[in-house]
Amino acid sequence: MSSHMFELSVTINGKDYCDMIPSDLMLVDYLRSYKYLTGTKKACNSGECGACTVIINGRAVYSCIMLAVQAHGCRIETIEGLSDGEELHPIQQAYISAGAIQCGYCTPGFIMSTKAFLDNEREIDEASIKEALSGNICRCTGYQQIIDAVVLASENMEEEK
Amino acid sequence: MKVMVPKNLEEALDILVADPNVKIVAGGTDILPRINQGFESYQTLCYTNDFPEMNSITTMSDERVFVGASIKLATITNKSCLASYEALVDASAKVATPQIRNQGTIVGNLLQENRCKFFNNQVPWSDINRCFKWGGDRCFQYLKSKECVALFQSDLAPALIAHNAMLIICSKRGKRTVPLQNIYLRGGKKAIQHDEIVLGVLLPPLKGIERSTYVRITERPSFDFPLISCAIRMRQIEDKITDCSIVFGSAGSMPAIFVDAQDTFIGRRIHELQELSEIVKPKISRLIAPFKDTRNNASTRRNMANLAFDDALEKIVNRFLENR
DSSP states (O other): OOOSEEEEEEEETTEEEEEEEETTOBHHHIIIIISOOTTSOOOSSSSSSOTTEEEETTEEEEGGGSBGGGGTTOEEEOGGGTSBTTBOOHHHHHHHHTTOOSSOSSHHHHHHHHHHHHHHOSOOOHHHHHHHTTTOOOSSSOSHHHHHHHHHHHHHHHHHO | OEEEOOSSHHHHHHHHHHOTTOEEESSOTTHHHHHHTTSOOOSEEEEOOOOGGGSOEEEOTTSOEEEETTOBHHHHTTOGGGTTOHHHHHHHHHSSOHHHHHHOBHHHHHTOOOBOHHHHTOOTTSOGGGBGGGTOSBOSSOTTOSSOOOBOOOSHHHHHHHTTOEEEEEETTEEEEEEGGGGBOGGGOBSOOTTOEEEEEEEOOOOSEEEEEEEEEOSSSSSSOOSEEEEEEEEEETTEEEEEEEEEESSSSSOEEOHHHHHHHTTOOGGGHHHHHHHHGGGGGGGSOOOOOSSOOHHHHHHHHHHHHHHHHHHHHHHHHHTO
């Protein structure tokens, strides 16, 4: 039975970690303050904006309304795990090519939602893209460029297969 | 705040018995935002998500289907053994956003707190500590009300009540099984004791030709709480409706069962339903509480209930016609 501290074991971007953490620590705070993975953004803190989106066991989740203990034993993917050194992931490249980034604060969350969507879905059309990204908010782009980026990323990833 | 992480169900029940102030957290998508926003605070949470007793979907020998309390909403939409419970699948697919559906659990959705603009949209200078939800003595919706009238917001509850679902609840005293609708009490309260944990939902087997649907009206098609919702389930045997459940969600502080329509539809044929609906529709307004929120007023809410009922009825009639 735990007390105030919890021994957390997780796999982040392919690497295993074990840390003693306060049991009430939110996952976003664990990622940012313990692992210095500050690409995951903390904004609304109530599961409404999607800036904190990460992928756990293949599914997109809000890390600001998830306790770190809930991720115990899980495989976590963050925005830092996408690029291969200097080489961007096709989704990241598509967001740049389609002009889907302005201030960029929401972008890591959008990209992680996009990755979870493209990894899991076979039928990709505008309606399914809108539904997949409905948990993320962008106040700059007006969304059309983001939808274009997902289509472009999907085509690029298909070509790479 | 500390979060207890019990290793098994027995240990979780011990934690609840030992401290009457412990609050259960599973998916966390209902309670954690309120904690983060400072609307609620707890000394201790008990995390109950990883127990095998609560983590499976099983078709039993008598064809009832058990859905564990920890099953995620996103999982429900993908399970073939649940596909015939159409209203449940419809409702699960409509909850909030993909992220919430990946985190939130079936029972978490059923037991979520009711919402109200005076509580959930409060600002630091508001007089909210007088509200019932804060342990105060009044409801800002109706100052004469003796109880909280915050709006019931679960999408799954109307669908599961329409399917006559039961909850399996356990405590140190043993297990009990109760009809889902009996859990909901006035004032947003739930008939579940502090030392009890809901193990899961039990769905009765489908008989004859049984179709169902769930429709909700929201300001946006996703990422929104329902303004009003309607679930309908009907069983057809030899061309006649032999069983019918119609449940409105977000009608008030608890789900509302449309008994008048159920009684009218039973014994009738599918092609008669839309004409009969015109007879029963004037009775819908009695079920809809004149709740005020930032989105619409009482008369709009009643009109929307009519629209949701029409839409749900049209969908279920079409589903029956697909069978022919």
